[in-house]
Amino acid sequence: xxxxxxxxxLSELALQEYNFLKYLPxxxxxxCLSLALYCIHGYAMTPELQAVCQYKWEDVKxxxxxxxxxxxxxxxxxxxxxxxxxxxxxRCQVASLTPPHTYNISF
Numbered sequence: 779x780x781x782x783x784x785x786x787x788l789s790e791l792a793l794q795e796y797n798f799l800k801y802l803p804x805x806x807x808x809x810c811l812s813l814a815l816y817c818i819h820g821y822a823m824t825p826e827l828q829a830v831c832q833y834k835w836e837d838v839k840x841x842x843x844x845x846x847x848x849x850x851x852x853x854x855x856x857x858x859x860x861x862x863x864x865x866x867x868x869r870c871q872v873a874s875l876t877p878p879h880t881y882n883i884s885f
Contacts (some may be wrong), residue, residue, distance in 0.1 A: 784872040787864040791848050794857050796829035808833050809842045813849065817878060832875045850877045 782861055788810040793799045808831045816822040852873075855861065864873035 780870045780872060781814045781818045783864065783870040784817060784875065785810045787872045788813055788845060788849060790860045791844060791852055794860065795848055803832065805833065805838050805841050807844045809838050811856050813842065814846055817875065846881050852877065
């Protein structure tokens with residue numbers, strides 16, 4: 779559940795940023811789930827997820843880098859409603875998680 783909640787949180791952060799308008803919704807969703815998997819479990823992609831989404835790393839790399847930047851800077855975001863919502867217990871307090879200092883993601 780924590781991975782799912784973090785993916786939802788990341789997607790809502792992405793919705794607040796105009797930089798994501800250039801990416802397909804499926805690409806953003808793939809990046810949100812991959813980043814959540816990486817932050818919670820230490821791996822970014824499972825064979826099942828890769829088979830379902832049918833994206834290669836090259837296809838999502840730019841979107842992923844943008845999402846990593848947004849997540850890393852989320853503590854400084856002036857739009858706080860989403861952060862408050864995801865600090866609640868029923869959302870596993872995922873907004874309280876510290877983003878990784880560095881990312882080593884590829885698949």
